[in-house]
Amino acid sequence: MKQFLLAGLALVALLIPFHATAQIYRPGFIVQADGDTTKGLVRYREGKLTYQSCIFKTSEEAEAKEYLPADILAYGIEGEAPFMSKQVPSGEGVSNPMFVEVVEQGRIMLYTQNNLLYLEKENSGLKHLYLQNDDHNLPMYTGERQTVSTSTQHLILINSLTLDCPVPDKLMLKVRQRLHVPDVTAIVRNYNTCAAPTSAISYKKDHSWLKTELGVFAGSYSTSLQFNHNTTIHKFYGADFSMTHNFVFGGVLNFTSPKKSERLSVQMEPMYSQERHIGSFNYPRDSYTISGEYTIAMTRVSLPIMLRHTITTNGRFSPYFGAGIVTDYILDSKVTGTQRTEYHATGHVQNSRMGRNEVGTTLSHALTAAVGTKLQINERHAALLQFRYEYGRYLATDLSNSDSRVWLTDKHQGFYLMAAHLFK
Numbered sequence: 001m002k003q004f005l006l007a008g009l010a011l012v013a014l015l016i017p018f019h020a021t022a023q024i025y026r027p028g029f030i031v032q033a034d035g036d037t038t039k040g041l042v043r044y045r046e047g048k049l050t051y052q053s054c055i056f057k058t059s060e061e062a063e064a065k066e067y068l069p070a071d072i073l074a075y076g077i078e079g080e081a082p083f084m085s086k087q088v089p090s091g092e093g094v095s096n097p098m099f100v101e102v103v104e105q106g107r108i109m110l111y112t113q114n115n116l117l118y119l120e121k122e123n124s125g126l127k128h129l130y131l132q133n134d135d136h137n138l139p140m141y142t143g144e145r146q147t148v149s150t151s152t153q154h155l156i157l158i159n160s161l162t163l164d165c166p167v168p169d170k171l172m173l174k175v176r177q178r179l180h181v182p183d184v185t186a187i188v189r190n191y192n193t194c195a196a197p198t199s200a201i202s203y204k205k206d207h208s209w210l211k212t213e214l215g216v217f218a219g220s221y222s223t224s225l226q227f228n229h230n231t232t233i234h235k236f237y238g239a240d241f242s243m244t245h246n247f248v249f250g251g252v253l254n255f256t257s258p259k260k261s262e263r264l265s266v267q268m269e270p271m272y273s274q275e276r277h278i279g280s281f282n283y284p285r286d287s288y289t290i291s292g293e294y295t296i297a298m299t300r301v302s303l304p305i306m307l308r309h310t311i312t313t314n315g316r317f318s319p320y321f322g323a324g325i326v327t328d329y330i331l332d333s334k335v336t337g338t339q340r341t342e343y344h345a346t347g348h349v350q351n352s353r354m355g356r357n358e359v360g361t362t363l364s365h366a367l368t369a370a371v372g373t374k375l376q377i378n379e380r381h382a383a384l385l386q387f388r389y390e391y392g393r394y395l396a397t398d399l400s401n402s403d404s405r406v407w408l409t410d411k412h413q414g415f416y417l418m419a420a421h422l423f424k
Contacts (some may be wrong), residue, residue: 003410005302024312030056030067031074042312044076046261050083051099051113065288080204087124088113100126102186106200108161110185117184121161129154131179132206154179155418158187165194203224209259215252217269217419220245225277226412228233239294241279252384254308263310265321287344294337298359302328304368306390319373325368326390331361366390368413374422383418389413 030043043055043064054075057064067075069085075077076082081102087095100118101112109119111126118126132151155172165185175182185202192200250271256262275298283290306324337354373387390415 009099020337025060026077027056027252028056028075028077030054030070030072035073042075044077046263048114050101054083054099069099075099079310084111086118086120088110088118088126088127094198101143102203103181103248104188104192104200104202104278106188107196108188108191110188112181117179117181119157119161120189127157127161127178129184131177132393132413140295162187162191163294167191168237180386204259209257210258211258213252213254213256213422213424215254215380215382215422216249217252217384217418217420218247219416220247221248221273221275221414221416222246223412225279239279239281241277241294241296244275244277246273246275248302248418250302252422254422257408262313265307265308265310267304267306267324268306269306271304273300274298275303289344290339290341292337292339292354294335294354296333296335296359298333299331300328301331302326304390306368306370308370310374315378317373319371321369321371323367323369326368328364328366330359330362330364335359354372366392380424381405382417382422386416386420388416390416 012140024044024051024326025041026044027039028295029039030042031037036400038056040056040058040062041060045055051069054067054072055064056067056075067116071084074082074084083099085097086100088098088100090093098113100113101108103112104110107122111120117129117174120126121375132153132292155176158167158172158175167190171183171187175187188201189202222243224345224395227239250269253268253270254265255267256265273298277296277298277419278294279296280293281291304323304324304326307323308320310318312318335354339354340354341350341352342348343350368388368390370383370386372388375381375383375385392411
């Protein structure tokens with residue numbers, strides 16, 4: 001157990017310097033209030049922070065400065081969609097300067113901000129594109145089901161902006177009752193290509209909605225079994241099973257959505273293991289003492305599913321941490337052992353051998369947490385080193401003393417250390 005704890009601490013220590021420098025900067029630019037463009041390094045961030053401010057420095061050695069939407073006209077990272085400072089309507093005719101992300105650039109601009117959509121034609125001001133109910137907000141009834149008709153105001157807005165180059169009906173039909181970003185993007189892209197093809201730019205066009213990394217791994221699983229059940233003859237409760245290390249192997253599947261986030265992903269690690277646990281007990285009584293030794297062999301499949309957050313995606317090393325749940329299934333198990341009973345009065349010793357028994361629990365759940373780092377070898381290959389902790393594996397449902405099976409306690413913990421090879 002100590003070596004696994006040390007390995008976990010070593011991995012955590014490995015993450016500390018990366019975490020300390022997690023304010024990753026990428027080549028980018030800012031457009032000053034006077035229209036001048038300054039190139040330098042922009043801090044990479046995700047989520048709501050990208051709309052609130054820009055952290056910029058002219059070089060690695062220079063001091064970083066935070067710019068608000070009122071300070072600059074725009075900022076961006078090379079190869080990514082830029083952010084522009086715009087007067088964003090917030091209701092009741094009030095508007096505030098805020099950063100919005102450019103999705104489509106051309107005669108009509110399409111912006112997003114916190115999952116909201118805005119259209120702008122030739123600097124005429126942002127127009128919020130959204131669905132609303134019919135003008136009178138009157139529900140319509142069909143039998144016993146209540147429905148509310150959708151207003152056509154969003155369609156009128158799109159048509160009014162695209163009169164000089166009408167959008168095909170097949171594209172407009174997709175946004176009649178819903179506004180999905182890919183459908184709105186297709187409409188704006190179609191118009192810009194028609195109206196002013198030389199000025200049309202599509203950002204994130206090459207970014208996929210789903211990216212998958214596959215890999216294989218091998219590692220070691222360390223745990224110590226505990227029992228909360230005695231059979232009629234054998235005393236499993238209180239038996240001392242020392243920490244054992246078992247070989248595990250399996251696959252790694254990591255799913256990300258580059259258009260949404262580079263850092264958040266879902267990681268699955270289906271694995272298989274053949275385990276061997278050896279334990280003993282000593283049960284003293286007034287007139288006799290029972291002692292024994294047990295061997296438990298198990299074949300197990302496991303499916304951990306974790307939400308993973310990568311601290312930094314720059315450079316060759318990408319440290320991360322994650323948490324999730326694990327489902328285990330014991331395919332088969334075998335419990336064997338010997339028992340020795342010594343009677344104090346006579347000194348007589350009675351030996352017995354335990355026949356074939358099974359571990360009673362087969363399906364179980366656990367919580368898990370992991371830290372690790374990915375090493376990018378080249379464009380198509382990467383290595384992964386991970387330490388993972390599990391708690392609360394086995395769930396006993398029947399503690400009958402007459403049952404010959406043995407039941408594991410529900411408060412178990414385990415440690416995994418694994419290395420993986422990833423490929424695209």
